Amino acid sequence: MIYETVRWKMADDRICAEFAGNKGLMPGKLRLIDQTLLPEKLEYVESDDIAEIHSFIKRLVVRGAPAIGAAAALGLAAAMQKSGADSRESFMCELRRSADYLASSRPTAVNLFWALGRCVDALKKSDADSPDTLKEKLLEEAFSILNEDMLLCENIGKNGATLLKDGMTVLTHCNAGALATCGIGTALAPIYIAHSRGLKIKVYADETRPLLQGARLTAWELDKAGIDVTVICDNMAGFLMGKGRIDLVITGADRIAANGDSANKIGTYSLAVLARHHKVPFYIAAPYSTIDMNINDGTAIPIEERAGEEISRSFGKQTAPPTVKIFNPAFDVTPHELISGIITEKGLILPPYKDGLKRYGLQLL
Numbered sequence: 001m002i003y004e005t006v007r008w009k010m011a012d013d014r015i016c017a018e019f020a021g022n023k024g025l026m027p028g029k030l031r032l033i034d035q036t037l038l039p040e041k042l043e044y045v046e047s048d049d050i051a052e053i054h055s056f057i058k059r060l061v062v063r064g065a066p067a068i069g070a071a072a073a074l075g076l077a078a079a080m081q082k083s084g085a086d087s088r089e090s091f092m093c094e095l096r097r098s099a100d101y102l103a104s105s106r107p108t109a110v111n112l113f114w115a116l117g118r119c120v121d122a123l124k125k126s127d128a129d130s131p132d133t134l135k136e137k138l139l140e141e142a143f144s145i146l147n148e149d150m151l152l153c154e155n156i157g158k159n160g161a162t163l164l165k166d167g168m169t170v171l172t173h174c175n176a177g178a179l180a181t182c183g184i185g186t187a188l189a190p191i192y193i194a195h196s197r198g199l200k201i202k203v204y205a206d207e208t209r210p211l212l213q214g215a216r217l218t219a220w221e222l223d224k225a226g227i228d229v230t231v232i233c234d235n236m237a238g239f240l241m242g243k244g245r246i247d248l249v250i251t252g253a254d255r256i257a258a259n260g261d262s263a264n265k266i267g268t269y270s271l272a273v274l275a276r277h278h279k280v281p282f283y284i285a286a287p288y289s290t291i292d293m294n295i296n297d298g299t300a301i302p303i304e305e306r307a308g309e310e311i312s313r314s315f316g317k318q319t320a321p322p323t324v325k326i327f328n329p330a331f332d333v334t335p336h337e338l339i340s341g342i343i344t345e346k347g348l349i350l351p352p353y354k355d356g357l358k359r360y361g362l363q364l365l
Contacts, residue, residue: 005032008031009030011028032071035179038216039217053076064180064181065111069109070146072116073118080094080098088129099119106304108303111254153182156285157192163248166200167201170202171237171249171271172205172251173251174206174251174264177221178192179217180252187285191222192227195225203230205222205231234267241278246275246280248281251264252284253286256290258294259296259354262342263298264284266330269335288345303330305329306330
């Protein structure tokens with residue numbers, strides 16, 4: 001683990017990343033890096049309050065689809081520890097209400113709904129009657145999601161590293177690294193694996209307007225890891241591609257439709273268009289939990305719109321007249337035709353994506 005992005009803070013001050021089933025319930029809190037403070041400060045927040053955890057997700061204290069999913073699962077477990085329910089029925093009703101509330105925090109990243117649904121389903125299938133036992137099983141499922149994501153990231157990294165050769169230059173957008181997951185990331189995982197094998201890989205990180213996740217987060221973690229990283233403004237990518245200075249593009253995804261259309265941070269679609277024009281391979285890296293086989297194409301992916309102040313008063317400074325209108329979609333959808341391949345924990349999926357996803361066992365749910 002490079003950074004403890006999502007963890008469980010136990011009541012005795014230990015940080016735990018694995019459920020010790022023989023010890024019973026481990027009272028504690030959800031523990032997160034506060035990513036809104038990076039790169040100036042590395043600080044952690046902790047909570048077992050459902051409203052505060054909802055705020056952590058909505059305010060981007062934690063962000064990145066896999067990290068959001070794990071944080072929601074552990075946050076749900078933390079909040080439900082305090083439940084005073086005296087029966088299975090009343091506990092399950094409270095659990096569903098809490099899960100629905102957390103699910104309302106952000107609309108686009110499917111991992112959020114997947115993780116919460118997985119936690120609720122695990123308890124529905126359990127024959128436990130005691131609320132205390134249900135609390136233990138909920139925490140166990142949340143830890144399973146966290147630990148699974150660590151392994152998924154490692155395998156995505158190994159599969160994606162096959163695309164990289166010594167001396168290559170990769171362009172990435174937003175942050176899909178250790179700060180966006182429970183492990184070494186999705187889009188950055190192949191770079192971390194290649195670096196660990198001694199390959200010299202150079203990375204260009206789009207700053208990623210308006211909240212600068214590339215400049216603040218991707219550059220921060222790559223620099224800490226000793227990887228050669230250069231930050232560029234979002235509108236400089238085409239210039240670099242035209243000069244032949246980009247070998248391939250790898251980004252993450254927040255939701256992938258059954259046909260391969262992929263939603264990611266706003267600006268990803270533009271990169272894909274530029275990459276196609278300049279004949280630069282464009283890859284998406286994501287785990288199975290990001291693939292939504294329940295929607296046929298990207299037109300069905302809900303796109304979150306965020307407050308206009310993120311643009312007009314970015315980081316506290318007025319950057320646009322206060323009287324003008326602001327349009328601030330947080331994501332866009334890249335059509336599958338522009339994607340060279342999808343790097344998953346099971347391997348590299350190539351077009352046609354609907355067939356490829358089915359071959360990997362990702363059927364309609």
